[in-house]
Amino acid sequence: MLSTVLAVRAASCMAPKSYHLDFANLPGSELRRAPDGWHAIVPLGGAKHRLWLSKLPASGCAVTIDLPLEANLELRLQATRRFWRALEHRPLGTPPLALPALKRRRLILALRALDGWQQGNSYRQIAQGLFGSHRIADRGWKTDDLRSRTIRLVKLGRRLMRLRCRALLHKGRRRNDSS
Numbered sequence: 001m002l003s004t005v006l007a008v009r010a011a012s013c014m015a016p017k018s019y020h021l022d023f024a025n026l027p028g029s030e031l032r033r034a035p036d037g038w039h040a041i042v043p044l045g046g047a048k049h050r051l052w053l054s055k056l057p058a059s060g061c062a063v064t065i066d067l068p069l070e071a072n073l074e075l076r077l078q079a080t081r082r083f084w085r086a087l088e089h090r091p092l093g094t095p096p097l098a099l100p101a102l103k104r105r106r107l108i109l110a111l112r113a114l115d116g117w118q119q120g121n122s123y124r125q126i127a128q129g130l131f132g133s134h135r136i137a138d139r140g141w142k143t144d145d146l147r148s149r150t151i152r153l154v155k156l157g158r159r160l161m162r163l164r165c166r167a168l169l170h171k172g173r174r175r176n177d178s179s
Helices: 073-087 101-118 123-131 145-162
Strands: 005-010 030-034 037-044 047-053 063-066
Touching: 005 073, 037 073, 047 073, 101 123, 101 145, 123 145
Parallel strands: 005 047
Antiparallel strands: 005 063, 030 037, 037 047
């Protein structure tokens, strides 16, 4: 699963309740040096939190997280909140990039419908493969709700293919907020 990387650095001032992390000695964590700084994977609260540090803070130093004002701010805020909740030994909530079950199911159906369409199957055949033959009426196919749903799923699958599945990575975002 994809995750958001948080930029962590040594705190320049101490807050009343600061978090002191010793990145070199966190149990179960992975710390790697790279040309751009340090990369850490810290397992806390049942999740793996991915952190980036330009410099490794001194052992036991209070830390802060940088949140740049950019397009992924909302995802970083959610990831920061999950990391903070893990430090507090509280339930984490849902991962920032998790898709709701119904949306995930719809995207799976859309991709399956696209596969059927690309193999030259009719909408009726695609619907039978997706929903089962027993749900497809013998008469009245042109007005059947499953026909309309199948056509919409194929269109969604084609749109995902054209967008190279970017819609999967940007859960719930709309092109503009007025729609």
